[in-house]
Amino acid sequence: MPVVEDASYRIRGLGNIFKAKIYIFTSRPWPDAENKEDLIKHIEYFCKDIRSFSLKLLLLKVATKLRFPLALIKLLKEEPIKVITKQWLKKNNIIYNKLVFEKGNDYSSDTSGNFRNRFYISRKEKIRFFVEDDLEKAIKLAYTCDVVFLMKHPYNQPNDKLQKEIKEIRRNLLSNIIVVNNWTEIYQHLRRLV
Numbered sequence: 001m002p003v004v005e006d007a008s009y010r011i012r013g014l015g016n017i018f019k020a021k022i023y024i025f026t027s028r029p030w031p032d033a034e035n036k037e038d039l040i041k042h043i044e045y046f047c048k049d050i051r052s053f054s055l056k057l058l059l060l061k062v063a064t065k066l067r068f069p070l071a072l073i074k075l076l077k078e079e080p081i082k083v084i085t086k087q088w089l090k091k092n093n094i095i096y097n098k099l100v101f102e103k104g105n106d107y108s109s110d111t112s113g114n115f116r117n118r119f120y121i122s123r124k125e126k127i128r129f130f131v132e133d134d135l136e137k138a139i140k141l142a143y144t145c146d147v148v149f150l151m152k153h154p155y156n157q158p159n160d161k162l163q164k165e166i167k168e169i170r171r172n173l174l175s176n177i178i179v180v181n182n183w184t185e186i187y188q189h190l191r192r193l194v
Helices: 009-015 036-047 054-065 070-075 076-089 120-126 135-141 164-171 183-193
Strands: 023-026 098-102 129-132 147-151 177-180
Touching: 009 183, 023 120, 076 098, 098 183, 120 129, 120 135, 129 183, 135 147, 147 183, 177 183
Parallel strands: 023 098, 129 147, 147 177
Antiparallel strands: none
């Protein structure tokens, strides 16, 4: 995924100027594969730019080539996406204080009984400002955070193909949701708010 223009510079500015703690939340899953060949293709695609591999990633690659059972491969799937995400953030100079890999769903805990989602952590840590690109999540976060910046994308804007109710929700957002085009706009809003 390409980095958003000015993201690195503006996020660094938020951390330095406002002394803000930067939390990054991601729920990017490791790709599902129907068979070993598809899994190998996914691994090769996701790993093409990575120079260093964790032991689990290396084991995953070896396991697929040596034809270990798919069950073993599934046990090793979670860690590689963390390695890839951290490498991507480092490569693109995105600083952060905490990187949260969400598990479970928006309404429940993960299989180990822990809540690792943006809603629970925002409430627990009293996060005041949140940047989101998913409209439904932005609305839910607006009940917890002081301000939610909704990054403008075609998939979260009103359009004629939507049901009337959904179109109205997208047009009439809660007052503490601010639609922005980029990180520079977020930075400018925060300079006024803080």
